[in-house]
Structure formats: structure tokens, C-alpha cells
Amino acid sequence: MRFRDRRQAGQELAARLLEWAGSGDLTGVTVLALPRGGVPVGAEIARALKVPLDVLVVRKIGVPGAPEVGIGAIAGDDPPVFDRIGLEAMHLSEDKLGPDVARERTELHRRERVYRGGRPAVDVRGHSVVLVDDGLATGVTARAALRHLRRRDPQRLTLATPVCSPATAAALRGEADDIICLHQPKRLRSVGEWYADFHQVSDEEVLQALRELHPTV
Numbered sequence: 743m744r745f746r747d748r749r750q751a752g753q754e755l756a757a758r759l760l761e762w763a764g765s766g767d768l769t770g771v772t773v774l775a776l777p778r779g780g781v782p783v784g785a786e787i788a789r790a791l792k793v794p795l796d797v798l799v800v801r802k803i804g805v806p807g808a809p810e811v812g813i814g815a816i817a818g819d820d821p822p823v824f825d826r827i828g829l830e831a832m833h834l835s836e837d838k839l840g841p842d843v844a845r846e847r848t849e850l851h852r853r854e855r856v857y858r859g860g861r862p863a864v865d866v867r868g869h870s871v872v873l874v875d876d877g878l879a880t881g882v883t884a885r886a887a888l889r890h891l892r893r894r895d896p897q898r899l900t901l902a903t904p905v906c907s908p909a910t911a912a913a914l915r916g917e918a919d920d921i922i923c924l925h926q927p928k929r930l931r932s933v934g935e936w937y938a939d940f941h942q943v944s945d946e947e948v949l950q951a952l953r954e955l956h957p958t959v
Contacts, residue, residue: 747939748779748876751904751924752786758922759787759872759902770897772864774798776875776887777853778943779933783904784874785951791872795955796864797948798873799853800887801846803839805832814839815883816847817890818863825882856945857952866891870898873918877933878906881914888917905936 745751771793775784781797788795803814803822813834814824822843824836871891878884884901891899901918907930911921925936934940 744935745904745937747937748782748943749786751876751937752783752874753790754924755783755874755902755904755922756787756790758924760790762920762922763791770868771870771872772796772866773872773874774864774866774887774891776800776873776883777857777948778945779876780874781943781948781951783876784872785955787872787874787902788955794864795951797857797952798863798887798890799850799857800883800890801850802883803842803846805834806839806842812880812882814843815886816843816850817886818850819847820886820890820893823882823886823889825880828880853945857948866894866896868895868897870900871896872900872902875903877930877936878903878910878914878923879930879933881906881910884910884914885917888914892917905930905933 771791773784773788773793773795775781775795775797777797777799784795800815800817802812805811805813813828814822816822873887875884888899888901898919900920901914902922905925906923908926911923911926914921
């Protein structure tokens with residue numbers, strides 16, 4: 743089974759989250775999506791839960807020569823989070839990846855300026871946060887995002903995604919209070935294979951979702 747697009751995936755994930763929430767009070771819940779791909783998914787969840795949407799910009803650190811393969815990630819000005827086993831297997835070191843980290847940090851700050859326009863990051867202290875992405879393969883970007891948020895003392899931290907590998911879900915259980923994933927295929931070669939339409943989300947799509955679902959944009 744594949745999702746038609748990220749919007750359908752978000753609607754199905756929203757339905758699961760509503761079941762999970764039950765009759766609980768959703769006051770104080772904030773949906774944070776990982777741009778760009780997580781935003782269309784998160785937008786559907788925010789609509790269904792009738793709560794605000796914002797973004798948490800995280801940048802993947804790719805393997806030299808194969809940037810699509812994530813070996814680490816950064817969130818905000820936090821230190822990089824690396825896949826230590828992957829580093830060792832590929833004979834890489836943090837020092838060797840320093841220029842890649844610096845480049846991605848620059849792009850992270852650029853995107854924060856584009857998406858926020860000077861608006862400060864949402865204060866999650868004491869709030870319930872639902873962190874959303876369009877899928878998790880290695881999970882390194884989600885790990886960086888969860889650790890970044892945990893430092894900010896949310897009341898509850900939930901990771902929600904349409905598809906993820908079982909190993910990744912298991913590895914992240916210590917980082918989130920809850921993990922909600924619709925599909926956990928035994929073999930997940932890429933997130934894109936689970937979508938009929940997996941186009942690259944544009945900055946304008948992200949901004950449009952924020953204009954609609956964030957009251958101060």
C-alpha cells in the first residue's frame with residue numbers, strides 16, 4: 743500500500759492521532775513539522791486537531807559523495823547528532839565532516855529566516871508537542887529534533903510519521919514519550935517509495951501552510 747501524496751498520509755495519520763488522543767484536552771498541543779516534506783503532513787494533523795502548526799528546521803548531514811544517505815543531523819545551534827555505528831563503518835570522523843556541518847548550519851539558518859521572518863521559535867515548555875515528518879529511514883534527523891525539543895522541557899513529546907522502519911522506531915523510543923507510525927515495513931529502502939506523489943516541497947508550500955495554520959505569520 744502506498745499513500746497518494748503527503749496530504750493523504752497526513753489525513754490518515756491525523757485520524758490515528760485523534761483516536762490516540764481520545765477525549766483528552768488538546769489545549770496546549772502544538773504540531774511541529776520538519777520542513778520541507780513534513781509540513782504537508784503536519785498541516786493535515788494541525789487542521790484535524792484544530793491546533794497551531796509551526797516548523798522545526800533540521801538539516802541532515804550526508805555521507806560525502808552520497809548526500810542522500812544521512813549520517814548525522816543538526817537542529818538549531820545544538821551540536822550535531824551522528825550515527826556512530828555508521829561513522830565507524832564508513833571510516834568517517836566528526837572532524838572530517840566539519841565543513842559539511844558548517845554548510846548545513848548556514849542553510850538551516852537561511853531556512854529559519856525564510857520560514858519565520860524574524861518570528862521567534864515557539865516556546866514548547868510545558869506544552870504537548872507532536873513532531874511530524876513524512877517518513878523515517880535512518881531516523882537521524884528525528885533524533886536531532888527530539889533531543890533539541892527535549893532540552894526545552896515540553897510536557898509531552900510525541901513523534902508522528904506515516905511510515906518508518908521497525909528498527910528506527912525501536913531506536914527512537916527512548917527519545918520520545920510516544921511514537922505513532924502507520925506503517926512499519928520490514929524493509930524500508932526509501933521513504934519516497936511509499937508515496938505515489940513524492941515531489942520536492944517548495945518553500946512557498948511551507949509558507950502557505952504556516953500562513954493558514956500559524957496565527958502570527
